[in-house]
Amino acid sequence: MPRIVRHPELRRGEILDCAQALFLTRGYDHASLNDVIAAAGLSKGAFYHYFASKEALLEALAERLARQALVRIQDVLDEPGLDALARLNAVLTRSRQAKLETLAVTWPLFETLFRPENLVLFHRINGAASALFLPILAGIVAKGVEDGTFDTFDPEGVAEMMLQLGAATHGIIARAMAEAGDMAAAVPALERRVQLYALALDRILGLPDGSIRLTEPGHVEAVMTARRMNAGR
Known part of the structure; x- marks a missing residue:
C-alpha cells in the first residue's frame, strides 16, 4: 500500500492527542x-522530529490548552459596548x-508540575501561556486608561502582574498536594491570597475596592475539590 504522508502540523496534533489521552488515563x-x-504509531526517530523530550511534549500540550482557552473567551473580547472594566471582569469570569x-x-x-522538582518546568509552561495572553490583557488595560476607567502609567506592567498572580500561588498549592491532599488549610489560604491580589489590582488601577473580580464565592474550593476527587480515581 502507498505510504500515507500527513501534514506535519496534523501529525503533531495527533501526537498531542495521543499524549493527552495517555496522561489523562495513566497520569503524566x-x-x-x-x-x-x-x-501514535511512530518510530522514535519520527517522534523526536516533533518533540525533543517528554517535558517538551507537556509544554506543547500546555500551549495548546492555552490557545483553546483563548478561543473560549474570544466572544467576550469581541463583544461591542463593554467598557474596559466590564470586559476585564468578563474575561476573568469566562476563564474561571x-x-x-x-x-x-x-x-x-499539570498536577506533576506542583512538585518541587518540577518548579522550573512549571515556570516555563506558565511563561508560554502568559506570552499568549499578555498583549490581550495589556490592550484591555490600555483602553481603560484611554477612556479614563483605569489610572496607571504602565498598562503592560499591570497585565504582567495579573498573569504572574497564578504563578505566585504555586507554593500554597504545592504544599497542599504534599500534605496528602488535605485541602482544609489550602482553600482558605488561597482564597485570602486571591482576595489580596484583587485588592492590589484595584489600588494599582485606581479603582474602588472590589472592582476587579479575580474569583467568586466557592470557586477556589470547587477547583481544589475537583483536584482531590480526580486524585482519588
Whole structure:
C-alpha cells in the first residue's frame, strides 16, 4: 500500500492527542514516552522530529490548552459596548468557568508540575501561556486608561502582574498536594491570597475596592475539590 504522508502540523496534533489521552488515563508520571510513541504509531526517530523530550511534549500540550482557552473567551473580547472594566471582569469570569469545565483534563496533565522538582518546568509552561495572553490583557488595560476607567502609567506592567498572580500561588498549592491532599488549610489560604491580589489590582488601577473580580464565592474550593476527587480515581 502507498505510504500515507500527513501534514506535519496534523501529525503533531495527533501526537498531542495521543499524549493527552495517555496522561489523562495513566497520569503524566506513569505514561512513558514509549507508550506515547506506540500509541501514535511512530518510530522514535519520527517522534523526536516533533518533540525533543517528554517535558517538551507537556509544554506543547500546555500551549495548546492555552490557545483553546483563548478561543473560549474570544466572544467576550469581541463583544461591542463593554467598557474596559466590564470586559476585564468578563474575561476573568469566562476563564474561571473554562477552568472548571476542563479540570478533568488539566489536573492529570499539570498536577506533576506542583512538585518541587518540577518548579522550573512549571515556570516555563506558565511563561508560554502568559506570552499568549499578555498583549490581550495589556490592550484591555490600555483602553481603560484611554477612556479614563483605569489610572496607571504602565498598562503592560499591570497585565504582567495579573498573569504572574497564578504563578505566585504555586507554593500554597504545592504544599497542599504534599500534605496528602488535605485541602482544609489550602482553600482558605488561597482564597485570602486571591482576595489580596484583587485588592492590589484595584489600588494599582485606581479603582474602588472590589472592582476587579479575580474569583467568586466557592470557586477556589470547587477547583481544589475537583483536584482531590480526580486524585482519588
